[in-house]
Amino acid sequence: MSDNNTPPMRTIKSFVKRAGRTTVRQQRALDNYVDLYQIPYTVEETNFDIYYKTPQALVVEIGFGMGNSLVTMAKEAPQTNFLGIEVHEPGIGNILDHIHENALGNLRVMQHDAVEVFKHMIKDNTLQGVQIFFPDPWHKKRHHKRRLVNPEFIELILQKLEPAGFIHFATDWQNYADEVLELFTENSQLYNPHNGFAPRPAHRPLTKFEARGQRLDHGVWDIIVYKH
Numbered sequence: 001m002s003d004n005n006t007p008p009m010r011t012i013k014s015f016v017k018r019a020g021r022t023t024v025r026q027q028r029a030l031d032n033y034v035d036l037y038q039i040p041y042t043v044e045e046t047n048f049d050i051y052y053k054t055p056q057a058l059v060v061e062i063g064f065g066m067g068n069s070l071v072t073m074a075k076e077a078p079q080t081n082f083l084g085i086e087v088h089e090p091g092i093g094n095i096l097d098h099i100h101e102n103a104l105g106n107l108r109v110m111q112h113d114a115v116e117v118f119k120h121m122i123k124d125n126t127l128q129g130v131q132i133f134f135p136d137p138w139h140k141k142r143h144h145k146r147r148l149v150n151p152e153f154i155e156l157i158l159q160k161l162e163p164a165g166f167i168h169f170a171t172d173w174q175n176y177a178d179e180v181l182e183l184f185t186e187n188s189q190l191y192n193p194h195n196g197f198a199p200r201p202a203h204r205p206l207t208k209f210e211a212r213g214q215r216l217d218h219g220v221w222d223i224i225v226y227k228h
Helices: 024-037 068-076 089-102 114-120 141-146 151-160 174-186 208-215
Strands: 058-062 081-085 107-110 127-133 161-171 221-227
Touching (some): 068 081, 151 174
């Protein structure tokens, strides 16, 4: 245990940072909007309210991809502040452009490892919820140790959630879904009102990953649990 009671975290990364090509529009957003809408990483606890138009409940989404579904959620829930964490520049550029174009005062982003953001920046008992939609399944068994959701990270999320705060996980990889459901079920601090997988909630927009899965006749599994 560290001095601040944060559980020790592994150093294995759950992502591989790929270069990826940015479009002209994305690069323009990266050049012009980072200082306006991107929160800088620091190793100190942060008051996130100062970065938003209005102080209100905060939901974090880890790995938002290109960010289109997160933008939709921010538009449809103006009473909630959203923080999207992503490492890939094309996605950061895309969402920055949408934030500016739509004047979204309730959506901000960070380009950093989410585990480090949770460990160092987010205060305990402050998040309304955490969303993890279609993370890399690392489908080869020898790579399962790279999966983002593991017992240590669940404990870290729980430390940051307010009472009755939620974790919403979605994947189109059944092995990963089964593993996460088991991990959530084994954790006595979590309550699952569905006693298993949840129906796809209307507030979660259809992502490109889900649409791809539907085209390939793949299933999609949602798990929604709450902190006791």
